[in-house]
Amino acid sequence: MIADKQNFSPFNEEPISLISQAGEWTAPFACDLKDEQLKTMYQQMLAARLMDERFIKLQRSGKMSFVAPHSGHEAAQIAAAHAVRVGTDWLFPYYRDYGMTYALGEPLIEIFAQVTGSRLDTAKARQMPMHPSSKELNIFTGASAIASHIPPAVGAAISMKIRETGQVVLTSFGDGATSEGDFHAAINYAGAQGAPVVFLCENNRLAISVDFNKQTGAENIAIKAKAYGMPGYLVDGMDVLACYYVLQECVENARAGLGPSLVEAQVQRFGAHSSADDDSIYRSKEELEQMRQRDPLLRMRRFLENQGLWSERDENLFKKEILGEFQAIIDTLAEAEKVPLEWMFDDVYAEMLPHIAEQKKDFLG
Amino acid sequence: MQTIVQTVARTLAEEMQRDERVVVMGEDVGKRGGVFLATEGLFDKFGPDRVMDTPLSEAAIIGAAVGMAVHGLRPVAEIQFADYVFPGFDQLVSQAAKLRYRSGGTFNAPMVVRMPAGGGVKGGHHHSQNPETHFVHTPGLKVVYPSTPSDTKGLLKTAIRDEDPVVFMEPKRLYRAIKEEVPDDPDFTVPLGKAKIRQTGDDLVLISYGGSMAETAKAAEELAKQQISAEVIDLRSLMPWDKETVLERVARLGRVVLVSESPYTLNFMSEVSACICEEILDSLLAPPLRVTGFDTPYPYAQDREYLPGPNRILRAVQKVLEY
Structure with a gap:
């Protein structure tokens, strides 16, 4: 399954996994990540989980209109952020990826400002919650239309290739997105061009309520890469280090001119599709309980504890610290002024067109 | 050329x-x-x-x-x-x-x-x-x-x-029907949102754009033979579009026919017509009339007849003039 660290074999039948449920390193090569980075990865996973829980509370208290929980996806998302070069490479994420953009360095204040539709949102509170965007960090602004960000991701990668910038694109999406025409159009074009792009499918086997088996007749998503002329890797998406090493290899292969890859991270969605969904209609508590046994946080925590890098005390301290940070941000946001009404009319075009100026004037007086 | x-x-x-x-x-x-x-x-x-x-x-x-x-x-x-x-x-x-x-x-x-x-x-x-x-x-x-x-x-x-x-x-x-001298200047630009008055006239305004400009120009030639002087405006740009010029010229003559070959319902000229009615109703001597394609898919056998050709434009002009 794994030849060596820098050469995973594509079209593997069993998902690539590097740490066991008990947190033991099982790979035939040494883990060369520094202790600090390993700890950071776990801390970001934990922060992402707590962020998710905080989002749900904010939604229930009326401060957010919508949440698409990412709990269960943390390993894949945090790994992706570590696999790319921050500020050089570009991310084209989807709406369940706040764990990823947070780990890439998107400031918490920006994230919370976006999801609460605050005046402090860098995107001027134009989008519903769960749509990351950062010009500074090269995070392409999110779009709700499923898979519609994948063709632009490929376009950016083609631009990187023809201008020889040495950059790479990583774009992520769920399993449902792979049924969209845009997925096919984009990955097909990337294959034909040998564009430096990594496609990351966070496959939680549910598109809202629709089971993976109704999404495709293929045995998995990774195998589809074959038809597009690129390697496809099946990865245990609950194993942050497996996700990291595979994605990192794909990113660096892309940078080296070896073309695109498709990585399928097999994750679990612990929450409902969104705050507007009731998943008890289509899956049982027992099923969910079983999934949670494979919690990516538990596995990474055990791994760190086995190495003597983490303890119950560290866990409690970090939780306290991050929850305090959340609260401080929420307090700051509570003091922000309302989003100005006139912002509705800005940024449709570089310069406001006369008819929009007229409508603005009519409306605001 | x-x-x-x-x-x-x-x-x-x-x-x-x-x-x-x-x-x-x-x-x-x-x-x-x-x-x-x-x-x-x-x-x-x-x-x-x-x-x-x-x-x-x-x-x-x-x-x-x-x-x-x-x-x-x-x-x-x-x-x-x-x-x-x-x-x-x-x-x-x-x-x-x-x-x-x-x-x-x-x-x-x-x-x-x-x-x-x-x-x-x-x-x-x-x-x-x-x-x-x-x-x-x-x-x-x-x-x-x-x-x-x-x-x-x-x-x-x-x-x-x-x-x-x-x-x-x-x-x-x-694409190949018209030949003309084109300015050599590599920085020759035309601003978006500015209409072009192709022909000035005193009796009514004909407004069109794109391919339909050809039929509109033919209709204006026919009208000239009948001693009817049409002003012809080419919108050129639809978003933004030159409302200012349109309103000014239509207000001056009070009569307008709008020609565009896309289907009738929600044809771009519906928007132009609505703006004219909302903003300069008092200047109008007749309701603005649209001459457009039909609300059918584009046909094959009736390829030319579907288009708002000179005859259909002339009929609309007559209605507007006789109103």
Whole structure:
């Protein structure tokens, strides 16, 4: 399954996994990540989980209109952020990826400002919650239309290739997105061009309520890469280090001119599709309980504890610290002024067109 | 002297020469030079990295253009026929059009999507349509539809230099029908949103754009023979459109006929007509009349009859004059 660290074999039948449920390193090569980075990865996973829980509370208290929980996806998302070069490479994420953009360095204040539709949102509170965007960090602004960000991701990668910038694109999406025409159009074009792009499918086997088996007749998503002329890797998406090493290899292969890859991270969605969904209609508590046994946080925590890098005390301290940070941000946001009404009319075009100026004037007086 | 389609190719070459970020992409735009030869000679001059043959996928073409534009290129994408834009329509509507707005102005997509449009070429319903209403109805897109070689040059240059996505519709039945001298100046531009008065007149105003300008001009010639003097306005640009000129000229004469070959219901001229009625009703001597295509798919056998030809325009003029 794994030849060596820098050469995973594509079209593997069993998902690539590097740490066991008990947190033991099982790979035939040494883990060369520094202790600090390993700890950071776990801390970001934990922060992402707590962020998710905080989002749900904010939604229930009326401060957010919508949440698409990412709990269960943390390993894949945090790994992706570590696999790319921050500020050089570009991310084209989807709406369940706040764990990823947070780990890439998107400031918490920006994230919370976006999801609460605050005046402090860098995107001027134009989008519903769960749509990351950062010009500074090269995070392409999110779009709700499923898979519609994948063709632009490929376009950016083609631009990187023809201008020889040495950059790479990583774009992520769920399993449902792979049924969209845009997925096919984009990955097909990337294959034909040998564009430096990594496609990351966070496959939680549910598109809202629709089971993976109704999404495709293929045995998995990774195998589809074959038809597009690129390697496809099946990865245990609950194993942050497996996700990291595979994605990192794909990113660096892309940078080296070896073309695109498709990585399928097999994750679990612990929450409902969104705050507007009731998943008890289509899956049982027992099923969910079983999934949670494979919690990516538990596995990474055990791994760190086995190495003597983490303890119950560290866990409690970090939780306290991050929850305090959340609260401080929420307090700051509570003091922000309302989003100005006139912002509705800005940024449709570089310069406001006369008819929009007229409508603005009519409306605001 | 050059045709519209020659002007497209020459203008693209000039813009690619001027700005190395300008790239051309689409189906058959490379060695083939485009099925209409609108990109003729570009591949030999600028090579495969700047004149890119793409897969047969409008979603890939328009979507990738968005990504290229965001990353710093200035892509000019060709959709082989406007009728085939729909697989890429979501990329225009959900991605290109909303990018600046949804990112709070931090991202933008300076790109042009060119597409030959319009009927009268025996193309049936999948090679004849005029989908401009879809684009005009999508805030964030600009829409241009020239009718002459010179305007094609000036507007295409402006579109390529614009910071927002521009849908550039080309009147394909006029591609080779008109020849004229085109200004040599490599910086000759025509602003978006400025109409052109093709002919001044005293009895009524005829307004049109794109391919229908040809039939409108013919109708004006016929009217001249009958001693009826029509003012002829070419809108050239639909988003933004030159409301100021239209209202001023229509208010002066009080009578207007609006000609456009796309279907009647929600034809772009419905918008022009509504603005005229809302804003200068008191100046009107007759209701504005639209002469358009029909609310049917574009037919094959009745290819010419579907178009708002000179006779239909003349009948409308008569009604407006006799009102």
